[in-house]
Amino acid sequence: MTAADEVVAVDVGTSAVRAAVVSASGAVTASARVSRAASGGEFFDAETLLEEVTAALAQLAGARPRALAISAHIGTVAVDESGCPVDRAGGWSDPRGLGELASIPSAVRESLLSAGGRPALTGGALAYALSGASGARYLLSPKDFLVARLTGAFATDTVDAAYTLLSEVRARRWHTEAMASLGIDPALFPPQAEPTAVVGELARDCGLPAGTPVVAGGPDGSVGIGLLLGTRGAAIADVAGTTDVVGKLVADPDAAPARAMLNPALVGGRWVAGGASGMTGGAVAHWRSLVGAASDEELAAIPPGADGLFVLPTLTGSRFPRWRASDRGAVLGQRPEHAAAHLLRAAQEGAAFTVREGLDLLDPDGTLPVALAGGTARSLQTAQVRADVTGRVTHVCTEPDVTLLGAAALALVGSGLVSDVDDARARLGCGFRSLDPNPARAARYRELFVEWAGLRGA
DSSP states (O other): OOOOOOEEEEEEOOEEEEEEEEEEOEEEEEEEEESSHHHHHHHHEEHHHHHHHHHHHHTTTTTOOOOOEEEEOOOOOEOOTOBBSSEEEOOOOOOTTHHHHTTTTTTHHHHHHHHHHOOOOOOOOHHHHTEEEEEEOOOEHHHHHHHHHHHHHOOHHHHHHHHOOEEEEETTEEEEHHHHTTTOOOGOOEEETTTTTTEEEOOOOOOOOOOEEEEEOHHHHHHOOOOOTTTTTSSEEESSSHHHHHHESSGGGGGSSSSSSEESSSTHHHHHHHHHHHHHSSHHHHHHHHOOOOOOHHHSSSSGGGGGGGEEEOTBBBOOOOOEEEEEEOEEEEEEEEOOHHHHHHHHHHHHHHHHHHHHHHHHTOOEEEEEEEEGOHHHHHHHHHHHHSOOEEEEESSOOHHHHHHHHHHHHTSSSSSSHHHHHHHHTEEEEEOOOOOOOHEEEHHHHHHHHHHHHH
């Protein structure tokens, strides 16, 4: 059977697995969605995730793709030599090994932070390895686990490698000297490849033809940023989901701000400075689940500052740019007259204030616009709140699901159907609608941001 001029993309989110067939012209010709049995926050069952991905791909049976690419949230899956899990899989807030991580000798810590482009050691595969990694042959990201079980090949991409805290991000190679200092076996980590590189071929029955090339792929937020910015993006990308992942392209990795995380970009010769905020959209969803939904009209009627109500959304600790795992969420200034709409608007504002901290670090002059995608981009009203709070022109992507289309871009490049990420981006029709900040509301939010930051600090 001859492969068609199309690819298949998979996006593994915290609540669902989505898959799509995308043509070389950029059209989505078929799609599938499978809800996840459990989120990928602290822990998840890797075998169940594999079944969910396989089920999503099976809904696309009949497709004859030139390549498959997967994007997924970060985490750690310890597997044996056949790729079967030997322990619970950890998600982006995996707490294992944090005590051992805090005990790393200072000289090794500084070497890891410098080489890894990290402002702080926040957990992940390094922490898990220090906690023992008993019985593991490989430590994989969730996406690498899926690729291994679908193809039988063990590999990682350069961006997921950076999240292990054991990669030299400027050179895109493993930090074997630090591993030796910490007594970590370098063989635990598979070879690194560029996100568009083919690393294996489909061998597992999932409804797609055996032998379909599979590219390395990447973490969901980074893949989304790659699609939003391409190779020359003069903006700060914000992929707004359970967390907000923000990033700015830099040609010189040493030019990244001190409190920013540095990752390899999807293309060689570029890096992304930024990071994940910690819970933002996830905190809004949490409060909505407790107090119920409010209509757009009710939310629009709430003035800036939610009549004195402030929400700190950091339910699981602060990440970029604060990097304080001990931070927790709070509701401040609550009075009897505050209704559900006040709480939800205050939570949205708290999420936007959190993002503003990162934007201001990446661009202190406030001149760069924001390219916004993800859940927040689905509502122009909520996106306008972001524009007003940040005081920046906000380009709202017409396709909120940029991680799925970003994975398609990787597959299109890896298959040779397009020449580069910019070509794929143009074909996928990643258009934008621009929102200007409302001057009066932006001025009020500048005052409120100072007050919110003071309350958070206290």
